[in-house]
Amino acid sequence: MAEEGSNEDGVVAEIEKKITEAFKVFDHEGNETVDVREIGSIVRSLGCFPTEAELHELLAKVEEEEPTGYVHLEKFLPVMTKVLLDRSYRPIPEDVLLHAFEALDENKSGYITKEELVKHMTEEGEPFTEEEMEEMLSSALDPETNAVHYRNYISLMVVDETDDLPQ
Amino acid sequence: MECTISTMGCNASAHYSKHKYNETAIKATVLIQRWYRCKRAQLEVRRRYSLTIFQSIEYADEQEQTQLSNFFTFMLEHCVHRGEVARTSTGSDVSPGTDSYVIKYEKIDVPDSYRGPRLSFPLDISHAKTLLNALKDRQLLHARYVLQLLCETRRVLKEKPNITHVSVSYFKEITICGDLHGNLDDLLLVFHKNGLPSENNPYVFNGDFVDRGKNSMEILIILFVFLLIYPNDFHLNRGNHEDYILNMKYGFAKEVLKKYKDHGKTILHHLQDIFSWLPLATIVNNKVLIVHGGISDTTDLDSLNLLERNKLKTLMKTRKLETDKKNQEEHSELTEKERKQVLDILWSDPNKQHGCTPNQRRGGGCYFGPDTTDQLLKRYNLKMLIRSHEFKPDGYDLTHNGKVITIFSASNYYEAGSNRGAYIRMNPDLVPHFIQYQVCACTDKKKNWERVKTIEQSALQNLQERIFVHKRKLMDTFAKCDCKNTGRISISDWAAVMESVLQLKLPWRMLRSRLVKTDPDGKVDYMSCFCYMDTARPMHQVQPTLVETLCKYRRDLQMIFNVLDEDRSGLISPNEFRKMWKIFSSYLGIHSHDEAVDKLAQSIDFNKDGNIDFSEFLEAFHVVHQLENKAA
Numbered sequence: 001m002a003e004e005g006s007n008e009d010g011v012v013a014e015i016e017k018k019i020t021e022a023f024k025v026f027d028h029e030g031n032e033t034v035d036v037r038e039i040g041s042i043v044r045s046l047g048c049f050p051t052e053a054e055l056h057e058l059l060a061k062v063e064e065e066e067p068t069g070y071v072h073l074e075k076f077l078p079v080m081t082k083v084l085l086d087r088s089y090r091p092i093p094e095d096v097l098l099h100a101f102e103a104l105d106e107n108k109s110g111y112i113t114k115e116e117l118v119k120h121m122t123e124e125g126e127p128f129t130e131e132e133m134e135e136m137l138s139s140a141l142d143p144e145t146n147a148v149h150y151r152n153y154i155s156l157m158v159v160d161e162t163d164d165l166p167q
Numbered sequence: 168m169e170c171t172i173s174t175m176g177c178n179a180s181a182h183y184s185k186h187k188y189n190e191t192a193i194k195a196t197v198l199i200q201r202w203y204r205c206k207r208a209q210l211e212v213r214r215r216y217s218l219t220i221f222q223s224i225e226y227a228d229e230q231e232q233t234q235l236s237n238f239f240t241f242m243l244e245h246c247v248h249r250g251e252v253a254r255t256s257t258g259s260d261v262s263p264g265t266d267s268y269v270i271k272y273e274k275i276d277v278p279d280s281y282r283g284p285r286l287s288f289p290l291d292i293s294h295a296k297t298l299l300n301a302l303k304d305r306q307l308l309h310a311r312y313v314l315q316l317l318c319e320t321r322r323v324l325k326e327k328p329n330i331t332h333v334s335v336s337y338f339k340e341i342t343i344c345g346d347l348h349g350n351l352d353d354l355l356l357v358f359h360k361n362g363l364p365s366e367n368n369p370y371v372f373n374g375d376f377v378d379r380g381k382n383s384m385e386i387l388i389i390l391f392v393f394l395l396i397y398p399n400d401f402h403l404n405r406g407n408h409e410d411y412i413l414n415m416k417y418g419f420a421k422e423v424l425k426k427y428k429d430h431g432k433t434i435l436h437h438l439q440d441i442f443s444w445l446p447l448a449t450i451v452n453n454k455v456l457i458v459h460g461g462i463s464d465t466t467d468l469d470s471l472n473l474l475e476r477n478k479l480k481t482l483m484k485t486r487k488l489e490t491d492k493k494n495q496e497e498h499s500e501l502t503e504k505e506r507k508q509v510l511d512i513l514w515s516d517p518n519k520q521h522g523c524t525p526n527q528r529r530g531g532g533c534y535f536g537p538d539t540t541d542q543l544l545k546r547y548n549l550k551m552l553i554r555s556h557e558f559k560p561d562g563y564d565l566t567h568n569g570k571v572i573t574i575f576s577a578s579n580y581y582e583a584g585s586n587r588g589a590y591i592r593m594n595p596d597l598v599p600h601f602i603q604y605q606v607c608a609c610t611d612k613k614k615n616w617e618r619v620k621t622i623e624q625s626a627l628q629n630l631q632e633r634i635f636v637h638k639r640k641l642m643d644t645f646a647k648c649d650c651k652n653t654g655r656i657s658i659s660d661w662a663a664v665m666e667s668v669l670q671l672k673l674p675w676r677m678l679r680s681r682l683v684k685t686d687p688d689g690k691v692d693y694m695s696c697f698c699y700m701d702t703a704r705p706m707h708q709v710q711p712t713l714v715e716t717l718c719k720y721r722r723d724l725q726m727i728f729n730v731l732d733e734d735r736s737g738l739i740s741p742n743e744f745r746k747m748w749k750i751f752s753s754y755l756g757i758h759s760h761d762e763a764v765d766k767l768a769q770s771i772d773f774n775k776d777g778n779i780d781f782s783e784f785l786e787a788f789h790v791v792h793q794l795e796n797k798a799a
Contacts, residue, residue, distance in 0.1 A: 025215050030519050044208035051201045062767045092202050103195035124195035139614045
């Protein structure tokens with residue numbers, strides 16, 4: 001079927017279909033627009049891990065001149081295609097994530113107290129909202145020690161990904 | 168920064184390492200935040216597409232249902248005695264023209280040992296409160312009281328016009344609820360948040376009280392009780408599920424027959440009639456139209472108001488039986504035009520596109536566009552349309568420039584944590600206020616990601632069942648794409664085939680890794696999706712098409728079985744089974760050898776006297792995911 005033609009065309013076409021599909025999951029009205037606040041979820045659902053700052057940059061490229069609160073597929077598609085082709089905003093490998101938690105664990109005790117974590121996450125970097133913090137704690141916090149045992153937490157989150165069929 | 172201030176005056180190296188730590192800490196923080204936000208978003212997407220899967224399958228199912236009602240009547244005709252047929256399919260116990268419709272409840276004894284709630288008529292609010300508490304405790308109302316309640320309810324409903332007009336004042340706001348679908352906890356939650364119904368706290372319940380959930384009977388009891396106590400301030404609109412044919416398939420009939428072993432059939436029989444007496448619409452302050460489904464470009468409120476609504480026991484097209492033909496001559500049926508008026512009101516969905524087209528997704532009613540809405544609102548000088556009928560993750564939704572509101576009151580509809588429910592409070596401003604809620608009993612202890620996982624697994628299970636049922640066609644279509652017989656096709660082809668064969672608009676590329684294996688070079692091993700599925704009891708040496716067909720029609724066959732199984736024994740004889748099978752397969756045009764059918768029957772555990780537990784037999788055709796079984 002799609003065997004002829006340059007491989008690159010095939011790759012781009014496939015990427016575009018993938019992006020359109022993800023877009024449509026959020027396109028409630030069926031008119032090829034999504035709420036601007038959903039763009040983050042769409043980008044991330046495509047396997048990208050942008051920071052908030054990077055996301056804002058991307059948004060600036062796809063928003064309308066007059067902020068309508070909506071983003072059109074026709075603007076989003078070329079921008080996102082480039083992102084995927086350039087392999088921007090790569091996922092974070094497990095070991096890098098582990099180092100990050102370890103960096104916050106001053107005493108190298110294997111855990112971070114609730115207070116410490118909350119302080120870092122809500123006051124530094126790209127601060128969490130209250131809702132984001134609460135949600136993270138709900139799965140990360142060990143209620144008995146009131147701390148986050150990050151190795152456990154990471155393996156829990158990673159296991160979650162292997163709902164895929166054994167490849 | 169905090170650290171540099173506090174280390175002012177410290178020696179340089181300590182200052183430097185603390186500073187370095189901070190830089191590292193901040194980088195680490197940003198990384199974790201970045202990672203977490205992405206995980207969270209991915210979880211949200213999984214939740215969304217799971218809901219999309221549920222919804223698509225539900226609608227596709229409903230579409231098939233409308234086609235299957237013919238089959239159902241066909242089976243009834245051939246498998247059941249004529250007398251039975253006449254009793255179950257015609258409406259009333261009496262010949263048309265007279266109205267001495269009787270519901271005999273007096274002769275039913277309530278034993279002293281009965282500890283459940285008792286009703287005495289006329290009902291008052293204290294009875295209602297006692298009853299609510301009893302039902303909250305999952306007590307069962309005795310069949311005698313149920314039938315007595317139905318008798319009184321019918322009497323009250325008969326007096327109501329097809330379209331009820333209500334007024335709202337500043338001292339008397341009105342509350343509008345949508346689909347409940349047997350979710351008793353939602354109804355109780357609404358009463359808890361919003362207060363019990365009273366003269367100053369009127370309610371409109373906009374249809375679909377029954378089916379799917381486990382407490383449809385209890386919901387009906389409660390709604391009818393309040394209807395009797397406050398007949399002028401408590402309003403019910405008929406929904407598409409207030410229909411005995413749908414009840415057979417979507418769980419209400421099963422619930423009643425299970426809860427009321429002796430009188431279930433009688434209760435269902437009378438409900439057939441009572442549902443047809445439910446009003447069709449409510450209009451608030453002459454400005455807000457409330458109907459269950461929607462409208463069409465031919466909707467005529469005057470005509471709707473005049474037709475004899477009780478003649479429409481079911482909205483499904485049923486084949487004319489010999490007995491019915493006689494009835495029809497005596498004008499006990501509505502005209503096709505009148506039937507369409509009601510069908511449109513109960514089954515239609517709003518759409519972005521202009522115009523009014525047949526509703527393919529459901530197989531009944533229309534898709535109506537913003538222009539259709541404007542046309543109707545203008546014609547009758549109305550301000551807005553409130554309807555239900557469609558699942559909404561937030562419990563409500565606005566469309567057509569805010570002129571059409573959907574209100575859906577069954578929270579956790581597909582699965583624990585799947586969605587919120589909502590209701591509307593309205594005052595004379597006629598500006599709707601939405602109140603959302605979610606019954607949290609089972610989700611309290613669950614974390615967000617666990618909840619999403621449950622929803623996703625449930626959705627995928629449903630989807631896999633559908634895939635299994637279409638196995639033959641899928642394999643044939645895949646083969647056409649794979650001319651060189653490599654067992655591999657492109658992702659693009661795979662997605663296209665899945666969509667066209669299953670007729671479901673889903674994000675196939677997102678679902679791919681959950682459904683099928685892909686090679687490192689990006690080609691899909693299309694046969695791999697069938698490896699992980701099988702029936703609950705593997706039935707070897709049986710024609711594959713037979714197994715697939717049984718899977719597909721499992722629930723419909725269940726319906727037939729319930730009708731056949733007069734003595735509620737749960738058993739049918741091998742002869743009955745063979746006879747039923749022959750008719751079933753001839754209708755569907757599938758060919759099966761007698762030996763195959765017998766082998767099938769034999770593979771089930773027979774009880775001592777050689778009868779087939781048909782329920783058990785059907786259970787065997789429930790599609791399961793093998794990996795789950797291995798884990799269990």
